[in-house]
Amino acid sequence: MAGSKSDSFSGRQFVLKELERIRSAGLERRIEDVSASDKPGYCVVRGRPVLDFCSNDYLGLSRHPEVIRSLGDTARESGCGAGASRLMSGSRRVHSLLEMATANLKNHQDAMLFGSGYLANTGIIPAICGRKDAVFSDRLNHASIIDGIRLSGARHFRYRHLDLSHLEELLVRERKKYRRALVVTESVFSMDGDIADIPALISLAESCDAMLMVDEAHATGVFGAIGEGVAGRDMAHRVDVITGTYGKALGSYGAYAVMSGELKRLLASTCRTFIYSTALPPPVAAAALTGLEIAVREEGLRKRLLGLASFLRQMLFDTCGLETCGASQIVPVMCGDNRRAVELQQHLFEQGFYARAIRPPTVPEGTARIRLSVTVNHGRDELERLVETVRSWMRSEG
Numbered sequence: 126m127a128g129s130k131s132d133s134f135s136g137r138q139f140v141l142k143e144l145e146r147i148r149s150a151g152l153e154r155r156i157e158d159v160s161a162s163d164k165p166g167y168c169v170v171r172g173r174p175v176l177d178f179c180s181n182d183y184l185g186l187s188r189h190p191e192v193i194r195s196l197g198d199t200a201r202e203s204g205c206g207a208g209a210s211r212l213m214s215g216s217r218r219v220h221s222l223l224e225m226a227t228a229n230l231k232n233h234q235d236a237m238l239f240g241s242g243y244l245a246n247t248g249i250i251p252a253i254c255g256r257k258d259a260v261f262s263d264r265l266n267h268a269s270i271i272d273g274i275r276l277s278g279a280r281h282f283r284y285r286h287l288d289l290s291h292l293e294e295l296l297v298r299e300r301k302k303y304r305r306a307l308v309v310t311e312s313v314f315s316m317d318g319d320i321a322d323i324p325a326l327i328s329l330a331e332s333c334d335a336m337l338m339v340d341e342a343h344a345t346g347v348f349g350a351i352g353e354g355v356a357g358r359d360m361a362h363r364v365d366v367i368t369g370t371y372g373k374a375l376g377s378y379g380a381y382a383v384m385s386g387e388l389k390r391l392l393a394s395t396c397r398t399f400i401y402s403t404a405l406p407p408p409v410a411a412a413a414l415t416g417l418e419i420a421v422r423e424e425g426l427r428k429r430l431l432g433l434a435s436f437l438r439q440m441l442f443d444t445c446g447l448e449t450c451g452a453s454q455i456v457p458v459m460c461g462d463n464r465r466a467v468e469l470q471q472h473l474f475e476q477g478f479y480a481r482a483i484r485p486p487t488v489p490e491g492t493a494r495i496r497l498s499v500t501v502n503h504g505r506d507e508l509e510r511l512v513e514t515v516r517s518w519m520r521s522e523g
């Protein structure tokens with residue numbers, strides 16, 4: 126039944142008050158139409174071509190002719206949507222092929238597809254942990270991991286970012302009080318670009334009888350000899366669950382989790398975001414499969430990407446004195462204050478660069494930043510111009 130007039134009035138008051146609170150804290154987010162540009166590395170915003178430093182299409186595969194062809198061919202053959210969940214009539218051959226290719230990429234036993242990385246993380250954690258369990262999570266983990274932990278009802282212990290001594294201390298003190306323990310981390314951190322020590326995490330989790338889950342959203346296709354990620358093919362089988370997405374370096378959409386065949390069987394019967402959600406559209410799964418195959422064979426793209434990222438980091442240090450942690454394609458320019466970050470975003474846009482200010486709650490209070498996402502479509506000269514623009518903004522601040 127529709128709400129009464131007075132309900133909708135108080136509802137409107139709430140919306141306006143909240144909007145004002147968010148706006149005055151410098152935290153309002155706005156959706157903006159961005160169109161593709163013919164020029165590699167560029168996008169068109171407010172009618173203007175700008176160099177795109179927001180995209181996670183790190184290898185440029187979303188516009189690769191083979192990826193586009195496979196999407197189109199599959200759509201013509203089998204239609205657009207799957208029409209049902211995998212457990213109803215939505216499961217197609219292309220889903221199984223993508224699962225097999227993903228398990229092979231990671232050298233793990235099996236894989237399971239999800240509608241998105243967000244759905245993978247929010248579905249899997251509650252399927253393996255409950256109220257009697259504890260989850261030990263890096264304090265900078267992605268929102269989808271945090272939400273998965275909240276949904277699980279498990280006790281949530283946050284360890285200091287990348288601080289494995291702190292994790293060990295917590296595990297030693299708390300592990301025995303709980304039925305099961307899960308340690309969860311990203312491999313390449315989405316907003317900081319630094320990288321977790323996966324071999325050390327594996328040893329620690331094993332020694333403390335904890336399960337380990339690693340989110341390779343930003344590492345898949347980018348790290349490892351064939352793009353398998355940070356959890357190398359020789360050790361991936363010692364990680365209980367590895368999640369990742371097809372929507373970033375692999376150029377398509379959707380997500381995966383690799384795991385043992387037994388765990389997959391369990392999740393097929395218990396993981397709510399898998400059971401109660403329509404299967405990935407077959408054309409999208411086909412595009413993801415082609416993207417994965419290209420990423421595997423094109424080692425040169427990975428090398429180019431990481432070379433460009435390290436060039437950018439070095440330039441930011443040499444020219445602007447800015448230190449950036451990590452060695453990945455994600456390069457944060459720390460601003461601290463929310464308004465400074467928005468000002469730098471605006472300055473960059475005026476000079477032809479599209480890079481967004483990242484503010485709380487995506488990152489901790491006082492650590493607002495511009496997140497620069499390097500892709501293979503950037504040139505060194507463009508990175509130099511970008512750094513020069515950051516420098517001119519720093520100078521104008523005094």
Ligand SMILES: Cc1ncc(COP(=O)(O)O)c(C=O)c1O
Pocket residue numbers: 241242243244246267269311315340342343370371372379380
């Ligand atoms: C670390 C991490 N995990 C999961 C996700 C969610 O993936 P998806 O975009 O496929 O929902 C993201 C994406 O933003 C991410 O950065």
